[in-house]
Structures are given as structure tokens and as C-alpha cells.
Amino acid sequence: MKHDFGPVWVIAEQSDCKVELVSLQLLGKARELADELGVACEAVLLGHNLGNAPRELIAVGANRVLVAEATILEFYQPTLYRDIIVSLAEEHQPEIILIGSTFMGRELAPLIAGRLKTGLAAHCIGLHHDQDRNLVQQIPAYGGLMSIVCPERRPQMATVARGVFQTPLADPAREGGIVSVPVPDGSNLPVKALEIVREASSGLALEEARVIVSGGAGVGSREGWETVRSLAETLEAALGCTRPVVDEGWAPLESMIGQSGKMVSPEVYLGIGLSGEQQHMVGITGAKLMVAVNNDPKASVFQQVDLGIVENYEDFVPVLIAKIKAHREAGVTCR
Amino acid sequence: MNIVVCVKAVPDPKEICKVRIDPATKTLMRCDVPLVMNPLDKHALEAALQLKEAGSASVTVISMGPPPAESIVKECMALGADRGILLSDRAFGGADAFATAFTLASGILKTGPFDLVLCGMASSDGATEWVGPLLANFLSVPVVTMVRRLESTANNIWTLLADWQNGYRRVEVRLPAVITVTRELNRPRALSFSGILKARRKTIEQWDLEALGVPVETVGTKGSPTIVSEMSTVENRREVELLRGTTEEKAEQLVSRLAERGLL
Numbered sequence: 001m002k003h004d005f006g007p008v009w010v011i012a013e014q015s016d017c018k019v020e021l022v023s024l025q026l027l028g029k030a031r032e033l034a035d036e037l038g039v040a041c042e043a044v045l046l047g048h049n050l051g052n053a054p055r056e057l058i059a060v061g062a063n064r065v066l067v068a069e070a071t072i073l074e075f076y077q078p079t080l081y082r083d084i085i086v087s088l089a090e091e092h093q094p095e096i097i098l099i100g101s102t103f104m105g106r107e108l109a110p111l112i113a114g115r116l117k118t119g120l121a122a123h124c125i126g127l128h129h130d131q132d133r134n135l136v137q138q139i140p141a142y143g144g145l146m147s148i149v150c151p152e153r154r155p156q157m158a159t160v161a162r163g164v165f166q167t168p169l170a171d172p173a174r175e176g177g178i179v180s181v182p183v184p185d186g187s188n189l190p191v192k193a194l195e196i197v198r199e200a201s202s203g204l205a206l207e208e209a210r211v212i213v214s215g216g217a218g219v220g221s222r223e224g225w226e227t228v229r230s231l232a233e234t235l236e237a238a239l240g241c242t243r244p245v246v247d248e249g250w251a252p253l254e255s256m257i258g259q260s261g262k263m264v265s266p267e268v269y270l271g272i273g274l275s276g277e278q279q280h281m282v283g284i285t286g287a288k289l290m291v292a293v294n295n296d297p298k299a300s301v302f303q304q305v306d307l308g309i310v311e312n313y314e315d316f317v318p319v320l321i322a323k324i325k326a327h328r329e330a331g332v333t334c335r
Numbered sequence: 336m337n338i339v340v341c342v343k344a345v346p347d348p349k350e351i352c353k354v355r356i357d358p359a360t361k362t363l364m365r366c367d368v369p370l371v372m373n374p375l376d377k378h379a380l381e382a383a384l385q386l387k388e389a390g391s392a393s394v395t396v397i398s399m400g401p402p403p404a405e406s407i408v409k410e411c412m413a414l415g416a417d418r419g420i421l422l423s424d425r426a427f428g429g430a431d432a433f434a435t436a437f438t439l440a441s442g443i444l445k446t447g448p449f450d451l452v453l454c455g456m457a458s459s460d461g462a463t464e465w466v467g468p469l470l471a472n473f474l475s476v477p478v479v480t481m482v483r484r485l486e487s488t489a490n491n492i493w494t495l496l497a498d499w500q501n502g503y504r505r506v507e508v509r510l511p512a513v514i515t516v517t518r519e520l521n522r523p524r525a526l527s528f529s530g531i532l533k534a535r536r537k538t539i540e541q542w543d544l545e546a547l548g549v550p551v552e553t554v555g556t557k558g559s560p561t562i563v564s565e566m567s568t569v570e571n572r573r574e575v576e577l578l579r580g581t582t583e584e585k586a587e588q589l590v591s592r593l594a595e596r597g598l599l
């Protein structure tokens with residue numbers, strides 16, 4: 001193994017002793033990159049009462065897990081987490097650092113990059129390296145893909161959302177080291193997380209839904225959004241949307257699908273009034289059947305789905321709802 | 336209390352689908368999409384204006400962008416900001432989030448002492464969400480991102496509620512600090528006629544590289560650790576089948592497709 005280059009790192013995240021899915025997925029990718037580059041694959045894990053979490057990371061490919069464990073680390077503490085990781089990175093000189101696009105990762109990644117004076121690519125959907133050993137970080141943009149590299153500075157840093165990479169198979173027989181690292185004094189922090197409060201989520205979870213009904217800017221108004229919502233209700237589907245819909249305030253941020261939102265893979269995805277913007281479309285590539293309703297036959301969405309329906313959604317959706325109900329009533333008597 | 340609000344002029348998100356990658360040249364074709372204020376920045380400005388109205392605060396708006404971005408700063412003045420600054424120089428062009436934050440931070444430090452920097456949590460075009468945290472890094476102050484409520488703003492230790500997985504986190508932060516905000520924080524006010532009239536008399540300060548007094552290699556493309564190495568168009572991934580017939584017939588076909596999959 002070459003020692004000129006540092007390891008590939010994943011900043012792992014856990015809650016209640018369990019590693020977050022995105023961290024496992026990133027570790028699978030990190031393992032792949034590390035093998036190609038001929039370097040070690042390592043994870044950094046911070047928290048309190050970590051239990052079996054470090055072993056989980058080894059089982060999916062980490063050669064070594066650097067663990068910082070302390071009561072104060074129970075919640076993500078921005079400056080403390082940053083300082084621990086930055087000093088570890090200065091010591092171990094990783095070539096690549098991957099972080100999940102979770103609420104923690106989205107704040108922590110730029111804090112680390114700022115301190116390490118290096119570049120960062122947001123919400124990547126593809127990672128590979130080129131012949132110059134640069135990590136090519138792909139993000140969707142303007143109807144295509146943009147490749148971002150950080151040629152001069154190290155480490156190369158990227159955030160990736162849950163669902164972009166596959167969850168690797170765990171092999172509990174895999175061996176790896178667990179190294180405990182010191183935790184600096186956590187008193188007198190300039191910013192302190194006091195508590196994390198869980199709220200009852202509204203509606204069906206997008207990530208688990210078999211059917212998703214989703215709307216875009218083409219829906220046009222809050223009243224129009226109600227039409228989309230009633231279709232979702234009729235289909236017992238989860239309700240998703242694009243960024244402009246969130247911008248307009250018709251739907252909450254948590255229902256946003258796409259590069260900086262959620263990645264979904266339902267049986268059927270039914271999009272209403274979508275233009276086909278890449279940032280959104282990359283979030284639904286896992287759908288088995290993609291259907292789009294749009295009144296503009298030239299909309300780019302019609303080149304990216306399986307079934308296209310050129311109709312005014314205001315005319316089409318009420319008819320569709322009626323037909324679904326009629327089908328169900330007929331079905332009940334048949335069965 | 337001195338509040339600085341960072342705003343960005345972005346291509347109108349409603350017309351963003353007109354900006355495309357040219358399949359031949361692999362460069363961006365910008366088809367005269369108008370510039371507007373980044374939607375989330377309106378919430379940051381609104382928060383600043385409400386703090387100003389609740390106590391005594393001055394609100395400075397700062398933006399980095401090409402000369403036409405001045406109209407966005409002007410809009411902020413019409414909404415009630417006291418001072419407007421546009422950081423504009425050819426050398427600032429092509430900046431990634433790192434160089435953008437460095438340039439903005441240099442501008443903020445030049446405005447004088449500050450207690451609070453407010454930003455929208457993301458821009459509608461770049462959407463990295465990183466300028467806020469990177470600003471905090473360059474200003475050496477703490478940051479709280481995705482804030483949905485200012486729970487307590489007494490003295491200089493504030494309690495904030497910020498978005499988190501399936502809920503929120505309650506965070507205590509000591510000022511001066513950077514806060515990035517979500518749409519839930521408030522409802523931005525609309526422009527008033529009297530505001531527009533008042534803003535006419537206010538001037539926007541324009542600062543270039545020389546005014547900021549920072550080395551040219553720290554800004555724009557040169558100051559950016561990341562570069563765009565390639566742009567590619569995405570080929571049509573799917574064979575599209577367009578449903579034919581009347582509205583009723585199309586709906587029936589879709590219903591039977593859903594039924595086939597056992598989803599009704």
C-alpha cells in the first residue's frame with residue numbers, strides 16, 4: 001500500500017447507537033475509492049454511548065474507526081465537532097473526506113472545509129477519480145451534469161445525500177481497528193445545542209412510499225396545489241414537490257425531492273406540472289414507473305419519464321380522481 | 336445593534352429552466368433570464384427589519400454580483416434597509432462558495448463592527464447552503480444554520496430553533512454570530528410606494544477589489560479551491576410513451592397501469 005497519500009475518510013453520523021444509513025452508503029463508496037487509489041478507508045465517529053456503531057462501520061469496509069466519545073458529544077456541537085475533526089485531519093492528512101447531506105453534514109462540512117482551507121462540493125450524485133487522482137464530483141445543473149474538481153488543495157470534500165449510493169452488505173467478520181481520540185474541553189462553547197426535539201411527521205414518508213404524487217411550479221397556485229394534494233390523498237400516496245413549490249410556500253421543505261432534498265425510489269412516481277429540471281429529476285431516478293402530466297408537449301420532462309400525458313392538470317386530475325374511485329368501487333364488487 | 340444581511344441576485348427561479356447547457360459547446364446559455372432577489376434572502380432581510388423595529392438596530396445589506404445586482408440592493412433599501420453595499424469587480428467573477436464567502440466577509444469587516452449577520456439558508460441557483468457557515472469561518476464567529484424561530488433574543492446570548500431530522504434542535508448562540516434562515520421564520524413584507532420613493536434618495540456604495548484591499552488571488556476564480564472541470568448534457572434516459580386519446584381515455588389508461596401494479 002502506498003503511503004504517500006492519506007486515507008479516504010467518511011465523517012459518520014449516528015443516533016441512538018445506530019449509524020445513519022447515509023454514512024454506511026458513503027463508507028461503501030469510500031471503500032471503492034480507497035481500493036482504486038491504494039489507500040486506507042477510515043471513518044470518524046463522534047457521540048456518546050456509541051455501543052456497536054464503530055463495529056457497524058468496520059463491517060461495511062472501514063479499516064479503522066477514529067472514535068471520540070463523551071457526554072458533551074451526545075448532540076452535534078458545531079465548534080467542538082469541527083475542532084476535533086479538523087485536528088484529526090491535520091494529523092492524518094486524508095485525501096478525501098465524505099460527509100452525508102444530513103442536517104449535521106450540511107453545516108459541519110463547510111465549517112471543516114473553511115478551517116482546512118479547501119474546496120467542497122455540495123449534494124453530489126456521482127464520485128469517481130480521474131487520471132490525475134482528482135476526485136470528480138458530479139452535481140446536476142441546468143439540465144445536465146457539472147463535474148467539480150479541487151485540483152490544488154487537499155483534502156477533497158463532498159457531501160452526498162442518503163440514497164445516492166447503495167447500502168453495502170455488512171460483513172461482521174471483517175476486521176478493523178477502533179482508535180479512541182481525545183475530546184477537548186467543551187465548556188464555554190460559543191454555540192451550544194441544548195436539545196433535539198422530534199416532531200410527529202405529517203403524512204407518509206417519501207422514502208418509504210410505494211406511490212408518490214409530486215407537483216412543480218406548473219401547478220401555478222395554492223389552489224392548484226390542493227388539487228395535487230387531493231390526488232395524493234386519493235391514491236394514498238406520499239406528496240412531494242420541487243424547489244419552486246417550497247419557495248412559494250405551498251409545501252414544506254421536508255417534502256422537497258431532488259439533489260438538495262430527498263432521493264426517492266417508489267414503484268410509481270406521478271409528477272404534475274414539472275418542467276423536468278435536473279435538480280429535481282435526479283431525486284427520482286430510482287422510480288420504477290415515472291409518469292408526467294404537463295400541458296406543454298415540449299417540456300423537457302417528457303424526455304425523462306416512461307409515461308407522458310399532455311393535458312392541463314386542472315382538467316386531467318379531477319377526471320383521474322373520479323376514475324380511480326370508480327375503479328375501486330367496481331373492484332370491491334368483483335373481489 | 337448592527338445587523339448585516341447578505342443578499343444574492345439570482346436568475347428568476349421561475350424561469351431557470353431557460354438557462355441550459357449548450358450540448359455543443361458545453362457552456363451555459365443564459366437566455367436573458369431576469370435577476371431577482373434570492374427568495375430565502377427576503378426572509379433574512381425581514382428578520383433584520385423586525386429586529387430593527389423591535390429595538391434599535393441598523394440594517395446593512397451587502398451583495399456580491401455584477402453591476403445589475405444593484406437593483407436588488409436598491410430593493411432592500413426600499414424595504415427598509417439603512418445602508419446598501421454592492422461588491423462588484425470583474426476579479427470577483429467565477430467564485431465558488433469559498434471565495435464568495437471570503438469576499439463577502441471582507442466586505443462585512445469593512446462595514447465596521449457587527450453583532451449579527453443574516454443569510455438565507457441557500458441560494459436558489461447554487462444551492463450549496465455553504466456561504467453562511469463559510470462566512471462564519473472567515474469572520475471567526477459561530478454559526479447556526481436553517482433557523483426557523485428566534486426564541487429568545489435578550490442580551491447577547493440568543494436561543495434559536497433550527498431545522499433537524501424529523502424535528503428541530505434548540506441552540507444557544509453567543510453574538511456576534513452568523514444565522515442562516517428558512518422560510519418558516521417569517522413572512523417577508525411587500526414593497527411599499529413610500530419605501531420606493533425613500534430609497535430613491537439613498538445611494539448604494541460600490542466596492543471593488545481595491546476598496547476591499549484583499550489580494551487578487553483570494554477572490555473570484557483564483558480564490559476558488561474548486562473548479563468546474565466539465566459540463567455535460569444528460570441523454571434521454573427513458574423511452575417515453577405518450578398516452579393518446581381524450582382526457583377521459585388518458586385517465587382510464589393511467590388507472591389501468593396503476594391497477595396492473597396492484598397500487599389501487
